[in-house]
Every structure is written in C-alpha cells, then in structure tokens.
Amino acid sequence: MTEKVDRQAHWQQVYETKAADAVSWYQPVPQPSADLLKLAGAAPETGIVDIGGGASTLVDWLLDEGFRDLTVLDLSDAALAAAKSRLGGAASRVAWIAADVTKWRPARLYDIWHDRAAFHFLTDPGDRAAYVDRLRKALRAGGHAIIGTFAPDGPQKCSGLNVERYDAEKLSAALGGGFRLVDSCRHDHVTPWGAVQHFHFGTFMKL
Numbered sequence: 194m195t196e197k198v199d200r201q202a203h204w205q206q207v208y209e210t211k212a213a214d215a216v217s218w219y220q221p222v223p224q225p226s227a228d229l230l231k232l233a234g235a236a237p238e239t240g241i242v243d244i245g246g247g248a249s250t251l252v253d254w255l256l257d258e259g260f261r262d263l264t265v266l267d268l269s270d271a272a273l274a275a276a277k278s279r280l281g282g283a284a285s286r287v288a289w290i291a292a293d294v295t296k297w298r299p300a301r302l303y304d305i306w307h308d309r310a311a312f313h314f315l316t317d318p319g320d321r322a323a324y325v326d327r328l329r330k331a332l333r334a335g336g337h338a339i340i341g342t343f344a345p346d347g348p349q350k351c352s353g354l355n356v357e358r359y360d361a362e363k364l365s366a367a368l369g370g371g372f373r374l375v376d377s378c379r380h381d382h383v384t385p386w387g388a389v390q391h392f393h394f395g396t397f398m399k400l
C-alpha cells in the first residue's frame with residue numbers, strides 16, 4: 194500500500210467515525226484564521242482555497258461574511274461530506290475538491306491559500322516539496338499563504354500521526370525563496386476537552 198493510500202484511509206476513517214465537533218482540532222469560531230484572512234486583504238471576491246479544510250467551520254464563517262469564491266480541498270471525501278451536509282443548500286456556493294494536496298493539479302489561481310493543520314503532517318521532505326510546488330502553482334503573485342501548524346512547543350502528534358512543528362523561521366525555510374513573511378503569530382487552541390495546543394501561524398506573500 195502506498196503512503197498516499199494510508200493517509201487517505203486514515204483520514205477517511207477519522208471522519209467516518211467521529212463527529213466534526215468531537216476531534217481535537219475542532220473550533221466553533223475559526224480564529225486566528227478569520228483575522229489573518231482580513232490581514233491578507235480578503236474581500237468578498239477574493240479567491241480562497243482552504244487546504245486540508247476537512248469539516249472545518251471556516252467555510253461557514255466565510256459564507257456568512259459574504260465571501261463568494263471559496264474552495265475547500267481535503268484528502269477525505271467523508272470530511273467534505275460532513276461540511277456539505279452541515280451547510281445544506283449553501284454548500285453549492287463552494288467548490289469541493291477531494292484530493293491529496295501533494296498530488297493535486299490546481300486548475301486555476303487563487304488569491305489566498307489557507308492551511309490550518311494539514312502541512313504539519315507532511316513529515317517526508319519529498320511530500321513537503323510537492324506541497325510547495327502546488328502552492329507555487331496555485332497562488333498568484335502578490336497572493337497570500339496562511340499556514341497554521343503546531344508550534345515548536347506544540348504536540349508532537351495529532352490524530353495519532355507524527356507532525357513536524359514550526360516557527361516562522363523554519364516555516365519560511367520550508368517554503369523556500371519567492372515568499373515574504375508578512376506576519377507570524379502564536380495561537381493557543383483549546384480542544385473540545387479543554388487541552389491547550391500551541392500553534393504557530395505564518396502569513397506569507399508570494400513575490
């Protein structure tokens with residue numbers, strides 16, 4: 194079995210067996226993502242792709258705020274199905290892509306690439322290079338990438354999988370040249386059972 198199949202099977206099983214609000218990464222209000230999207234200049238017509246969006250409530254918030262050009266990509270179609278079912282008719286206003294970001298062939302350019310807690314699962318350098326290649330292809334020059342990962346003092350695992358932890362310097366190095374760091378912030382995520390997880394969010398502009 195390839196790593197891709199393993200990954201897909203893992204996440205599919207997670208979303209088939211757990212409610213969207215019963216996973217450690219659940220957040221009723223998508224912060225700091227909402228603030229960082231505004232910092233990146235997001236307006237209703239801004240093309241936003243949420244990479245590894247899963248069943249996140251970010252898309253609900255974006256729709257409520259009037260954003261009209263939204264794409265959610267995730268490895269697990271069960272995750273996307275959970276988000277679509279929650280949104281009901283509003284789901285038709287979103288483009289849904291079931292794909293592994295490391296294999297994805299973006300068909301258009303986006304203004305903002307958002308990723309909360311997907312990139313940090315790529316522990317293989319080849320996968321990280323493939324991710325950055327997709328980021329470069331999908332993001333327009335002058336567009337922004339907002340990438341949230343566990344911070345250096347955050348958990349070493351999530352959902353039973355090892356993660357790579359980042360601060361601004363390490364994340365900048367992982368993206369390589371062609372991006373300018375415009376914001377770096379830490380965020381304490383509180384899980385549904387009250388544990389605190391230290392995150393770091395880096396916002397980059399593509400040069």
Ligand SMILES: C[S@@+](CC[C@H](N)C(=O)[O-])C[C@H]1O[C@@H](n2cnc3c(N)ncnc32)[C@H](O)[C@@H]1O
Pocket residue numbers: 200204218219220244245246247248249250266267268269272292293294295308309310311314351
């Ligand atoms: C910890 S969850 C975070 C979900 C969402 N971003 C949020 O904040 O609620 C990680 C998500 O990344 C997705 N994912 C993991 N590896 C991926 C990959 N290689 N390509 C696309 N999605 C991936 C998983 O299916 C899962 O939905």
